[in-house]
Amino acid sequence: MGHHTFDADRAASLEAPERRYSVLSAEELRWAVDCSPDDTVVDLGSGTGFYTDDIAADAGELYAVDLQPEMHDYYREKGVPTNVELVTAPVDDMPLDAGSADAAFSTMTYHEFATAAAIEEIRRVLRPGGRLAVADWAADGEGERGPPLAERYSLDDAVETLREHGFAVEFEAARPETYLLVATAE
Template sequence: MGFHTFPIDRADALEDPSRYRYCSREELVAALALDGGETVADLGSGTGFYTDDVAPFAAQVYAVDVQAEMHELYREKGMPENVEPVTAPVDDLPLDDGALDAAFSTMTYHEFAGEGALEELHRVLVPGGRLVTVDWTGSGEGESGPPREERFDAADAVAHHEEAGFTVERADERPETMLLAATGN
């Protein structure tokens, strides 16, 4: 991933329900538009906070994180049966072409955005597959999240997604975060 990874010694913060202030379970699941039969990836899954929210609505979920220690913490917490941990960077996923129906990232786009990540996601998503990106916005207010110089605003994120072959269907700037929903062409 890009600028940094989340510190393992602060992983308990990833389980804080106040995170729903930035993206609720309902908003994420609605943006993914799942019908229950899909294979989905959570990009930068950490301890599985949002993975757990999506798992009941999908057939299979890959919890993707570059830190194997995060997967260990997730296993200790209790990983749903339909979740499989994958230790890999987003720009080099060990998945077949078209293996995913959908993918999402919550507050991790700033960590993996860069050369090759979105192109790799385009490769592993089926044609028309959905990608939902929720992250701290560079134009946001507030002190939460990474330093501003590590963030992207929605316009930059839209451009990145479109350059990688996605059609952005939704791009919302909110006070501190942004939400993009896109499909692969």
């Protein structure tokens, strides 16, 4: 499986609402994350902040975590909401306190960081009962968009991995090219 990162030179392509919202709408993401104005939320692989901005409108504080400083540079040029803090770090080693987040989400980035260490780190950062929403490209998709099929995970694999690392999966939906799951930290 993959674990590659998106080419930062193509960052502008991540800002196409008609393409991005065709696989995950802002409303669906808001439903999956289900945060309130008092919540601290973590975007796992925030990239250009496309989906970060949708959740920032509902959150108290939001940490936009991305491994690539170039993605944060793009986001700064675009304009970062005042309640968003950019964190340049890998998902498996976030400089956030244990139990400091009420929710976390990953939009089309799970395949880039899906290791046991990263899932354990997400669990560490979330408070007990904290919510995790994952939308990603499906391993059984056609592969016309998104990463190559060999770099993707199936919904079943993602669910199993989360359960193995202390998450209770509460919702899962398979789609033609993507999947969505919602879990809580036990």
